[in-house]
Amino acid sequence: MASSGIKHQNVIFNMDGTVTPAQFLRGVKDFFGILRSVSKSVTGETGGIRWAISVKEGSNLIVADGMPVGKTTSEDVMRTIESINGGMNELAKGTSEQPRYFTDETLKFAKDLATLAESAKAKGLDKVEFRVEGSGIPISAEAAASVNRIRGKEHVAIGSIEGNLQTVSDRDGFRVVVYDSLKDKSVNCFFSDEEILMQALQAFRKRVTVFGTVRYRKDGTPISVRVSRIRVFKAQDELPPIDQIRGIFKRAQ
Secondary structure: OOOOOOOOOEEEEEEEEOOOHHHHHHHHHHHHHHHHHHHHHHHOOOOOEEEEEEEOOOOOEEEEEEEEOOOOOHHHHHHHHHHHHHHHHHHHOOOOOOOOOOOHHHHHHHHHHHHHHHHHHHHOEEEEEEEOOOOOEEOOHHHHHHHHHHHOOOEEEEEEEEEEEEEEEOOOOOEEEEEEOOOOOEEEEEEOOHHHHHHHHHOOOOEEEEEEEEEEOOOOOEEEEEEEEEEEOOOHHHOOOHHHHHHHHHHHO
């Protein structure tokens, strides 16, 4: 996704009209879920960006200011905000392609928020929107339809995924995330074998191939893997020198 030139470091969420406390809490939960999941996707870390929240007095307007934590940079914050803005805009316009840095978790939060917006209209809610700068992005039934198109009809098969292991999370069950080498899309990896899980943890930020039961979308994009085996590639500085490789090759002839 091309840079939109956004210079703001905050995201505004607005539920305009008559909103019950329960609806507002649900909307805010989904909003935070989108912030956290895209932040994690961009930075590769849980908590890489801290969101300072403020509420405009007398309104349902929430401002989330992003601040880098640890190794995260201001550029990472900007890229996260651009990705949220661009991705939500794509969903609102009816895309059938998964926005960059939007994981399955992000899509679920976006769909839940769009479903809430539509169901609350009959009770006085005027609109739900995201805003970074300029006019807001409406969250409506079209965004939910986009998520449905992206997900399509899923299927499973035995297979493997190669990529970089960049995210480790123990939230809602232990999992790691591998970024697929072909499409640079996040693939959630789940483990039932503790020994294989420990191998995965030791491979953090390394290139790996995970083998197991892979869940795919209709277009063949992998979504998740129930891992039965993992192969960890050696880092560049761990590989033997080229002269040694030539020697091994000659002896094999």
